Amino acid sequence: MKTLLRRHGLALLCAALAICLPLCMEDSDYAMRIATMALIFAAASQCWNLSGGLANQISLGHAAFFGIGAYTSTLLYIHLEVSPWLGLVAGGMLAAVAAAMLSVILSRLKGHYYALATLAFAEVLRVVANSWSSVTGGPIGLTIPFKGDAPLAFQFSSPAGYYWISLGLLALCSLVFHRLASGASGYRLRAIRENEVAAEVSGIDTFRLKLRLNVLSGALMAMCGTVYAQFIYFFDPDSIFSLSGISVKVAMMSIIGGLGTLPGPILGAFFLVPLEELSTSFFSDTAGLAQCVFGIVLIAAILIQPRGLMAVWGLRHRFMKGART
Amino acid sequence: MNGLQALLDGIMLGGIYGVIATGLSLVFGVLGVVNFAQAEFLMLGMYIAWFLWAWLGIDPLLAAVPTALIVFGVGFVIQRTLIERVLAAPPAAQIFLTVGLMMVLENGALLAFGSSFRSVNVPYQSEGFQLGSIFVGAPYLYAFLAAVLVSAALWLTLSKSWLGRAIRATAQDGMAAILMGVNIKQIYGLAFGLGVGLTALGGAVILPYITVSPTAGGQFVVLMFTVVVLGGLGNVAGALLGGLVVGVVQSLSAMVFPVQLQNLVLFLIFIAVLAFRPQGLLRES
Numbered sequence: 001m002k003t004l005l006r007r008h009g010l011a012l013l014c015a016a017l018a019i020c021l022p023l024c025m026e027d028s029d030y031a032m033r034i035a036t037m038a039l040i041f042a043a044a045s046q047c048w049n050l051s052g053g054l055a056n057q058i059s060l061g062h063a064a065f066f067g068i069g070a071y072t073s074t075l076l077y078i079h080l081e082v083s084p085w086l087g088l089v090a091g092g093m094l095a096a097v098a099a100a101m102l103s104v105i106l107s108r109l110k111g112h113y114y115a116l117a118t119l120a121f122a123e124v125l126r127v128v129a130n131s132w133s134s135v136t137g138g139p140i141g142l143t144i145p146f147k148g149d150a151p152l153a154f155q156f157s158s159p160a161g162y163y164w165i166s167l168g169l170l171a172l173c174s175l176v177f178h179r180l181a182s183g184a185s186g187y188r189l190r191a192i193r194e195n196e197v198a199a200e201v202s203g204i205d206t207f208r209l210k211l212r213l214n215v216l217s218g219a220l221m222a223m224c225g226t227v228y229a230q231f232i233y234f235f236d237p238d239s240i241f242s243l244s245g246i247s248v249k250v251a252m253m254s255i256i257g258g259l260g261t262l263p264g265p266i267l268g269a270f271f272l273v274p275l276e277e278l279s280t281s282f283f284s285d286t287a288g289l290a291q292c293v294f295g296i297v298l299i300a301a302i303l304i305q306p307r308g309l310m311a312v313w314g315l316r317h318r319f320m321k322g323a324r325t
Numbered sequence: 326m327n328g329l330q331a332l333l334d335g336i337m338l339g340g341i342y343g344v345i346a347t348g349l350s351l352v353f354g355v356l357g358v359v360n361f362a363q364a365e366f367l368m369l370g371m372y373i374a375w376f377l378w379a380w381l382g383i384d385p386l387l388a389a390v391p392t393a394l395i396v397f398g399v400g401f402v403i404q405r406t407l408i409e410r411v412l413a414a415p416p417a418a419q420i421f422l423t424v425g426l427m428m429v430l431e432n433g434a435l436l437a438f439g440s441s442f443r444s445v446n447v448p449y450q451s452e453g454f455q456l457g458s459i460f461v462g463a464p465y466l467y468a469f470l471a472a473v474l475v476s477a478a479l480w481l482t483l484s485k486s487w488l489g490r491a492i493r494a495t496a497q498d499g500m501a502a503i504l505m506g507v508n509i510k511q512i513y514g515l516a517f518g519l520g521v522g523l524t525a526l527g528g529a530v531i532l533p534y535i536t537v538s539p540t541a542g543g544q545f546v547v548l549m550f551t552v553v554v555l556g557g558l559g560n561v562a563g564a565l566l567g568g569l570v571v572g573v574v575q576s577l578s579a580m581v582f583p584v585q586l587q588n589l590v591l592f593l594i595f596i597a598v599l600a601f602r603p604q605g606l607l608r609e610s
Contacts, residue, residue, distance in 0.1 A: 056415075058416060105600045108600070108603070109599060109603060110416075112358075112359040112416055112419075112420065112558075113558075113599055115359070115420050116550050116554065116595075116599060117595075117596055117599040117600065119547070120550070120551075120595045123547050123588075123592050124592045124593065127588055128589065131583065131589075243546075244431075248424055251421070252421070255421055259417065288435030291428050291431070291432040292428065292429055292432035292435075292436060294425075295425045295426065295428030295430075295432065297425075298422075298425035298428065299407065299422060299429070302414075302421055302422050303407070303410055303411075303422070
């Protein structure tokens with residue numbers, strides 16, 4: 001218990017604070033909505049971090065899985081009245097299959113080529129969702145029928161409900177990340193990241209390991225998509241399969257926070273989501289400003305500190321430790 | 326629409342796709358960086374040509390030359406100040422630097438020019454040439470001829486001039502090029518400028534039959550990458566051929582599939598080529 005506290009004291013404190021937050025912010029719906037959005041994106045970014053940060057598979061198409069999740073649960077609910085809770089699982093399974101297929105097809109690709117292929121995959125789904133109107137509703141998008149207070153239909157009257165679910169989702173994604181990043185699989189993944197050929201020669205089944213990461217990453221990403229759809233009630237193909245709105249954003253959060261680290265995506269999301277919110281609410285009639293600022297932040301982060309906020313924090317941490325002894 | 330007409334339409338479009346994508350291929354061939362912001366330089370070229378037309382009354386086909394020069398300068402500066410710093414970095418840094426650039430350019434255009442669609446008025450806009458049952462629109466034909474001209478000029482530059490030889494040497498082996506007295510940092514800047522300048526030129530010559538808006542580049546992103554990947558990333562001649570193939574596939578598939586699904590065929594070809602022949606269709610594996 002003592003070692004647990006010492007090693008994960010900060011993380012436990014953050015978790016405890018995060019769980020209690022809605023109790024003291026119940027009267028500020030707006031702040032709760034931003035916090036929930038940040039949690040959903042932190043979870044999605046953690047999914048990206050699973051394949052992008054751990055195995056160096058830089059995907060520019062994670063919106064594909066996000067959209068699969070959102071469409072699966074919403075279509076099941078609208079047409080067959082299946083509860084989005086089951087839709088969440090169905091979406092995850094469908095995305096797992098899609099991720100497995102994609103992983104097998106693209107197993108030989110690295111770096112730029114992998115990024116290009118995943119980008120095209122999300123674009124394919126966007127085109128399909130836009131043109132297959134009879135099923136997907138086409139470019140108009142889908143609206144989730146409003147039920148109000150119906151926890152069984154994944155709808156809550158207070159923002160706290162969505163908040164806790166998103167927090168749980170983030171915890172799940174982070175737990176999966178932690179399990180894979182530590183222990184034997186962590187060593188294998190680090191070997192792949194440093195030198196894939198050398199890892200392969202040392203007897204690591206890189207194909208299977210990457211497949212496992214991609215399937216988990218895709219399935220969890222789809223769950224994020226379902227929660228996102230339930231939270232905002234409306235989405236269309238261009239926003240849910242968006243390159244800059246989803247795919248780049250989730251990757252960017254990991255990079256700005258700290259690629260391949262567990263707190264990275266969380267830091268990144270809690271930096272970028274409020275930043276976006278601030279710039280849209282301050283300059284509401286200036287379209288494009290938030291995205292423009294994002295681009296500048298991304299460029300600056302890569303040029304100044306490619307290892308992200310975590311590295312900045314790590315430096316300070318080490319400095320304080322040094323001062324204490 | 327008969328097959329012959331579709332084939333011709335495809336070739337007219339494909340020539341332009343070739344020029345646009347050649348710029349992307351050149352940048353990758355020399356710098357080893359996939360420029361995700363490349364399509365935004367197309368949009369930039371379209372805007373510059375539009376303003377040259379609106380303010381000075383210059384025909385976009387002529388405005389293409391100053392447009393390419395301006396974007397060449399912009400590209401040179403961007404390469405020397407930003408791209409240069411990630412040339413030795415891991416692919417992730419290179420990818421997201423150009424992705425960041427893409428976001429800044431697209432949304433910067435939205436801030437500067439607004440979201441309205443702009444188009445030009447030129448006398449030959451609705452003219453065309455009838456050849457039996459086949460019809461060619463004048464703007465398409467002129468743009469195609471411009472593309473052919475530019476491709477020839479590029480080929481001459483790359484194969485005959487000192488600069489062209491230096492660019493090819495840098496692409497083949499940077500260290501050897503340094504030993505032969507080539508200032509490869511300068512060449513990187515020039516190649517990037519040339520690459521985005523070519524793409525901007527392509528944007529200017531298609532202005533008579535297309536409208537420009539801040540998202541104009543976005544429509545070409547996957548298309549450009551498909552062209553380049555078909556020809557083999559970094560292969561300039563391959564990009565021209567890839568352009569023709571993509572143009573023809575696009576216009577032939579329009580005969581079979583509804584318009585919205587036109588690009589779907591391209592995307593699937595793109596993923597298939599990447600997965601099974603990432604070195605392109607031309608090169609030996």
